[in-house]
Amino acid sequence: MEQQEVIGKGTWIDKLAFELLEREKSLGRKLDLLRVESGLGASGVPHIGSLGDAVRAYGVKLALENLGYKSELIAYSDDLDGLRKIPEGFPESLEEHLAKPVSLIPDPFGCHDSYGMHMSSILLDGLDRTGIKYEFRRAIDTYKKGLLKDQIHTILQNSTKIGDKISELVGQEKYQKFLPYFPVCANCSKLYTAESFEYLENEKKVRYKCHDAEIGGKMIKGCGHDGEADIGKDLGKLAWKVEFAARWAAFDIRFEAYGKDIMDSVKVNDWVADEILNYPHPHHVKYEMFLDKGGKKISKSLGNVLTAQKWLEFGDPKSILLLLYKRITGARELGFEDIPSLMNEYNELEDIFFGKLKVDNQAKLTKSKGLYEYVNLLDIPKQASTHVNYRLLVELAKIFKEDRKERVMKKLIDYGVIKNPEPKVEKLIELAGNFADEFDQQEKAEIELDDNAKKALKILSETLGADNEPEDIQNTIYQIAKSNDVQPKDFFKILYQIILGTSRGPKIGPFISDIGRKQVAKTLAEYI
Structure with a gap:
């Protein structure tokens, strides 16, 4: 059988970087600096999924560097986005600021220059604590400095064509009536209520009217102001359906991943980049969202947010990186109860990398070693650390x-x-x-047990749960296994799997005494 050639470190990250390079070469673009981008939402509390976007983009940056190219990650905070609803646990006083750009809303906690910067800082802290290096850019600075003004001008010149294409591609007719640009109303500072309806091309100004608009399922009152806004000087922002394209062209972005919840926006932005801005859209990969254990999308508005800060109270940064670098496709149910297995899985990867654990399958060995290197952000330890389950x-x-x-x-x-x-x-x-x-409860381990093993577990559970303590728990376990035709080593392995979720551990008898035999008896009874 012909051996498949390994790209880079043999992971999906390397494959993605390779595909990106092949595409760039076919487009004939310069390869002296390959920028990757991650958009940071600044209107809600950032969760593990938000962090994942930037962490994975950074993985692609590392893979490109490993293949010999210069790369950097742009972490772009969309802090001109309007506040659509108040996140769970935030003060109701934010009600008066609905529809205003989050960078113009005061920080309700008083520790940052705005609500938007407060939210961005939570995500940046998560990136810093996991060792991700990035160049941070804010939407408010990008627009104030006029970095997108050429792209805005071209987009607004072609607004009729774009409005028709949006209708054709995703069925949204709004932009056949209004321009895909929201000025910040000069009178009330709201964003989405100020809808622009005419572009004065020679003056580079939009005409707009501020009127009532439905935002986040709620009617927000407009102030009725008729105004004009200069696209180079006054504050405003492009609609999402076209803004990515403007950024890609202005910042020369070659890679950006996206969640399936914004597929429609990406489809339109790709077309705008290619056909209107004459900038080939970046290479993409679509990733699935993280779900909570009930199968719902993790989001702050549902109150089921899982932040990096909370995660790091229980697991180390490597457990987050392992979670995010293991794979990119497929929706995953995620909870804090996943931390123990991720912490142990990292130890296993380290043992494989340093040859302490043998893996016969060459493809699995290459992939495991590559994954270990990316989890260490290609800064490989000289030796394995001390492992404790x-x-x-x-x-x-x-x-x-x-x-x-x-x-x-x-x-x-x-x-x-x-x-x-x-x-x-x-x-x-x-x-x-x-x-x-x-968390008191650990997840029940999935273990296949035959009738003999179940019978032995039942006897052991009853013995440990009895009022009289067995004289020698270790020997008792050994005898119960033997008398029920179960290999003692297999029985010990089953017990480790049930109690520790692993196949080995400390001497089981004294360990059961330490945990409490009646407690263990109860746990074993769940498997009978």
């Missing part, structure tokens, strides 16, 4: 609430898991302790 730490953290770090560390040394205390393990105990305090 995260679920083991969670179980121990549940037992020891007082002097937790010292007592859990002592147990790890007693079990032979580590030789000496070290700061990295101390930090892991802190994260797992936070997890133990906040």
